[in-house]
Amino acid sequence: MAQTDRPPSPAESSSAAWTARDEAVVWHPFTQHTTWAGDEPTVVASAEGPWLTDVDGRRLLDGVSSLWTTTVGHCHPRVNEEVKRQLDTLDHATFLGSTHRPGIELSEMLVERAPRSAERSLEKVFYAGDGSSAVEVALKMAYQFSAQSGRARPDFVRLQHAYHGDTLGAVSVGGHDLFHSTYKPLLLTTVGAASPGDRANGPDRVAHAEADLERIMAERGEDVCAIIVEPLMQGAAGMFDYDASYLRTARRLADEHGALLIFDEVATGIGRTGSMWAANRAGVVPDMLTLGKGVTAGYLPLSAVLTSQRVYDAFLARPGDTGPRTFFHGHTYTANPICCAAAIANLKVMEEEGVLDQAAALGERLGGLLDGFAGDDRVAEVRRVGTMTGVEVADQGPRTGFDVCQAAREHGVWLRPLGNTVILMPPLNLGVSETELMIEALAKGLDDVFGGR
Ligand SMILES: Cc1ncc(COP(=O)(O)O)c(C=O)c1O
Incomplete structure (x- = not known):
C-alpha cells in the first residue's frame, strides 16, 4: 500500500492492515519472522501513564514498561513539556x-x-x-x-x-x-x-x-x-x-x-x-x-x-x-x-513525585499479590527484586510462558516472557488497582493456557 496524502480509512488503519504493511518492509529485533504475523503483534498508536492504546482503540496495561524503560509513565506532562x-x-x-x-x-x-x-x-x-x-x-x-x-x-x-x-x-x-x-x-x-x-x-x-x-x-x-x-x-x-x-x-x-x-x-x-x-x-x-x-x-x-x-x-x-x-x-x-x-x-x-518510594511500595505490593501463587503447580518460581519480577511457568509440555503472555493480553495487560518466565516490570509509579489488574491478568492467562487450579 503506497503512502498518500489522504487520511487512511478505518480498514487501512486497523491492526491487520498495519501488520501487513509492517511485514512487507520491517525486520524486528529478536523476532522470528516466520511466525511474527501469526503472533498478532500489537500495533501501538498512543500511550499515557501505564497504558498503551493500539490502532483499534484497545487499551493495554504496559506490564513491561516498554522493555524496562518507562519510569514515571508514558507521555508524562512534565517530561513532555x-x-x-x-x-x-x-x-x-x-x-x-x-x-x-x-x-x-x-x-x-x-x-x-x-x-x-x-x-x-x-x-x-x-x-x-x-x-x-x-x-x-x-x-x-x-x-x-x-x-x-x-x-x-x-x-x-x-x-x-x-x-x-x-x-x-x-x-x-x-x-x-x-x-x-x-x-x-x-x-x-x-x-x-x-x-x-x-x-x-x-x-x-x-x-x-x-x-x-x-x-x-x-x-x-x-x-x-x-x-x-x-x-x-x-x-x-x-x-x-x-x-x-x-x-x-x-x-x-x-x-x-x-x-x-x-x-x-x-x-x-x-x-x-x-x-x-x-x-x-x-x-x-x-x-x-x-x-x-x-x-x-x-x-x-x-x-x-x-x-x-x-x-x-x-x-x-x-x-x-x-x-x-x-x-x-x-x-x-x-x-x-x-x-x-x-x-x-x-x-x-x-x-x-516521590517515585522511588512508589517503586519500593510497588515492589512490596507485587510481592504480596504474587504470594497468591504459592503452591500453584503451574508456577515453578517467583523471583523478584523491587519491581523487577519473573514468574517462571512450570514446564507443562508445549504450552509456555509465551502463551501465558498472549493470553494476558486478552485480559488487558501487555506482557512479554523471557524463555518460560513471564516478566512483570511495570512503570515505577503504577497504582494499586492497575497492579491488581496486572496480577489478575496473569492469573487468568495461566487459567486460559493450563486450566484453572
Ligand atoms: C543489564 C543490561 N545491560 C545492557 C543491556 C543492553 O541495552 P540496550 O538494549 O539499550 O542496548 C540490557 C538490555 O536489556 C540489559 O538488561
Whole structure:
C-alpha cells in the first residue's frame, strides 16, 4: 500500500492492515519472522501513564514498561513539556569539542545521585547511546585503564547467564547461550564465572559462585582488567536474583587483584529495584556503573558510564608519556541535548513525585499479590527484586510462558516472557488497582493456557 496524502480509512488503519504493511518492509529485533504475523503483534498508536492504546482503540496495561524503560509513565506532562522546550532551544550540538547546558546539568545530577561510600565514589560521566554501547565504553575504558596503570590486562570476568547487550563487546561478556552462541568465533576472550543466581547450582549457589570467582581470581587475577556483573538481578536470564554477599565478595576480590568492578545497571538502575541503584541496595560501590533504559523515562535513547576519579585520572596526559592517554571513543549523538533534557526532567519528576518510594511500595505490593501463587503447580518460581519480577511457568509440555503472555493480553495487560518466565516490570509509579489488574491478568492467562487450579 503506497503512502498518500489522504487520511487512511478505518480498514487501512486497523491492526491487520498495519501488520501487513509492517511485514512487507520491517525486520524486528529478536523476532522470528516466520511466525511474527501469526503472533498478532500489537500495533501501538498512543500511550499515557501505564497504558498503551493500539490502532483499534484497545487499551493495554504496559506490564513491561516498554522493555524496562518507562519510569514515571508514558507521555508524562512534565517530561513532555521539558522535551518540547528543549526542541525549541537546541536540537543537537556535538560533544566532541563543544558542550551544552543539558549535558552538563545531567552529569551533575547523575554524579550527585550516584552510589558512594566512605572509600569510593563515581565522579565522571561518559555518555553513549544505548545500554550496549555503554557496556562497550566500560569494557574499552577498563582495558585501557589497566594498560595506562602499569600493565595491559586482557581478560574480563563475566557471569554465566549474563546479558549486557548485543554489540560484540557486550556479547563477549554475556553468557546467554540462545542469544550468544552463534557469535562465539567473533568474540573477545573472557572468563566465565558461575552465576550466583543460577538455580541449577542448588541452594548454595551464592557460596558456589563466590568460591568460583575466588578460584578464577587466584588463577588469573593478574590478567583480569575488570569483573562485570548485573548487580542483584540477572534480568535477561529470566530474572535470576541473588544475594548482595556475592557483590561484596566481587568487590573484595577486584580490590585484592587490582581489577575494576563494573556494575551494569542498565536494567537495575533508575529505581527499578526500589532504590535508585542496585548498588545502593547492596551497599557496594563499583568503579564503573553503566546506565541506560529508564534514564530518559523511556522517551529517548541515552546511556552513560559513571566512573571513579581514579579511572578518569589514568586518562590524563602526563609529562614523559610515550603516547596519548586519550579515550578514543565517542558517538555522533553523544549527550544529545534532547535526550539529556528528557533525562533531567525524569530525574526531577522522580524526586518531586516521590517515585522511588512508589517503586519500593510497588515492589512490596507485587510481592504480596504474587504470594497468591504459592503452591500453584503451574508456577515453578517467583523471583523478584523491587519491581523487577519473573514468574517462571512450570514446564507443562508445549504450552509456555509465551502463551501465558498472549493470553494476558486478552485480559488487558501487555506482557512479554523471557524463555518460560513471564516478566512483570511495570512503570515505577503504577497504582494499586492497575497492579491488581496486572496480577489478575496473569492469573487468568495461566487459567486460559493450563486450566484453572
Ligand atoms: C543489564 C543490561 N545491560 C545492557 C543491556 C543492553 O541495552 P540496550 O538494549 O539499550 O542496548 C540490557 C538490555 O536489556 C540489559 O538488561
